[in-house]
Amino acid sequence: MPQQVTVTEHIILHQNMVPKATGQFTRLFNEIVLSAKIISRQVNKAGLVDVLGFTGDTNVQGEEVKKLDEYANRILIHRLARSGVLCAMASEENADIIEIPHGLPQGGYIIIFDPLDGSSNIDVNVNIGTIFSIYRRVSPSSEPLMTSDVLQPGVEQVAAGYILYGSSTMLVFTTGTGVHGFTLDPGVGEFLLSHPNIRIPEQGKIYSVNEGYSQYWDEPTREVVNYFKSSENNHKKPYSARYIGSLVADFHRNLLYGGIFLYPADLRDPKKPAGKLRLLCEANPMAMLVEQAGGMAIDGHKRILEIDPDHLHQRVPLFIGSRDDVKKVQQIYAKYN
Numbered sequence: 001m002p003q004q005v006t007v008t009e010h011i012i013l014h015q016n017m018v019p020k021a022t023g024q025f026t027r028l029f030n031e032i033v034l035s036a037k038i039i040s041r042q043v044n045k046a047g048l049v050d051v052l053g054f055t056g057d058t059n060v061q062g063e064e065v066k067k068l069d070e071y072a073n074r075i076l077i078h079r080l081a082r083s084g085v086l087c088a089m090a091s092e093e094n095a096d097i098i099e100i101p102h103g104l105p106q107g108g109y110i111i112i113f114d115p116l117d118g119s120s121n122i123d124v125n126v127n128i129g130t131i132f133s134i135y136r137r138v139s140p141s142s143e144p145l146m147t148s149d150v151l152q153p154g155v156e157q158v159a160a161g162y163i164l165y166g167s168s169t170m171l172v173f174t175t176g177t178g179v180h181g182f183t184l185d186p187g188v189g190e191f192l193l194s195h196p197n198i199r200i201p202e203q204g205k206i207y208s209v210n211e212g213y214s215q216y217w218d219e220p221t222r223e224v225v226n227y228f229k230s231s232e233n234n235h236k237k238p239y240s241a242r243y244i245g246s247l248v249a250d251f252h253r254n255l256l257y258g259g260i261f262l263y264p265a266d267l268r269d270p271k272k273p274a275g276k277l278r279l280l281c282e283a284n285p286m287a288m289l290v291e292q293a294g295g296m297a298i299d300g301h302k303r304i305l306e307i308d309p310d311h312l313h314q315r316v317p318l319f320i321g322s323r324d325d326v327k328k329v330q331q332i333y334a335k336y337n
């Protein structure tokens with residue numbers, strides 16, 4: 001690995017620039033990296049070992065749980081609990097806040113994750129991912145943890161990122177000083193810096209949305225999508241449609257090529273007026289990443305990162321990607337106020 005920087009070296013280098021750094025964050029990050037390698041290995045074996053299909057359970061989201069959802073969740077909870085630096089965890093797959101088991105050391109960080117994103121793509125060998133979001137506890141450690149420690153607005157995130165299980169496995173994250181991408185070299189088992197300081201193009205040529213649901217969209221969303229499909233946009237030609245159905249994969253492509261991803265409100269279902277994606281484990285981490293890369297993320301009107309969450313599994317409409325494209329969405333939505 002001549003002159004290649006591993007993710008651990010990168011974190012240690014950056015930690016050394018932070019005064020009073022205690023090494024707690026590095027320990028947490030090491031567990032994320034190890035979990036990513038374990039999940040990646042299992043994803044790569046799908047089809048050879050019995051990891052495809054459903055468990056038979058339904059999760060708190062009302063979704064049927066896949067075996068790999070459960071596997072990834074179990075690995076993350078087990079490993080992260082042993083980092084010794086967390087006071088709580090939360091997962092898409094768990095109804096309540098996950099406490100650190102008695103007897104294990106605790107610390108001042110909170111992590112929220114989507115253990116396996118893109119469940120519907122697991123069984124067909126299409127890209128899936130893991131998303132994580134990290135906060136610092138605000139209440140004093142001498143007192144019991146408060147729900148408000150976990151329900152912080154996204155602006156308070158100290159780090160966020162994802163692992164993409166694609167044609168190669170990548171870890172992309174930010175600690176508030178830009179977005180950096182690392183690719184897993186399976187031969188040496190290390191994530192190596194492959195995409196330093198990622199910047200999303202100011203304007204893209206791609207729109208990503210599940211257009212099958214267009215009859216359920218609200219008026220502004222229809223106008224937004226028509227804008228990107230028309231030749232009246234800034235490019236003077238229609239944008240290309242690209243939709244994988246795994247947020248991580250759709251986001252990653254748009255981060256590198258530029259473009260906009262939309263998961264709007266769904267008027268069809270009174271239980272889904274805010275769309276499908278979860279604020280804490282999906283929208284907030286992606287919003288921190290996109291802003292750190294020069295892009296934007298809004299719910300149609302306001303910044304995702306400024307939303308004050310009121311429950312763990314809150315959903316939110318999401319418009320995220322290149323700055324000029326998201327600004328256009330905001331302009332169109334503003335007309336309908």
Ligand code: AHG
Pocket residue numbers: 063092114116117118119120210245246247248276
């Ligand atoms: P998850 O697999 O973690 O439940 O997330 C699925 C999400 C997200 O990955 C994707 O963008 C979206 O669901 C796709 O939903 P539709 O099938 O409704 O388009």
Ligand code: MN
Pocket residue numbers: 061063092119
């Ligand atoms: Mn799910």
Ligand code: MN
Pocket residue numbers: 114116117118247282
């Ligand atoms: Mn997801």
Ligand code: MN
Pocket residue numbers: 069092114115116117118119
């Ligand atoms: Mn998931």
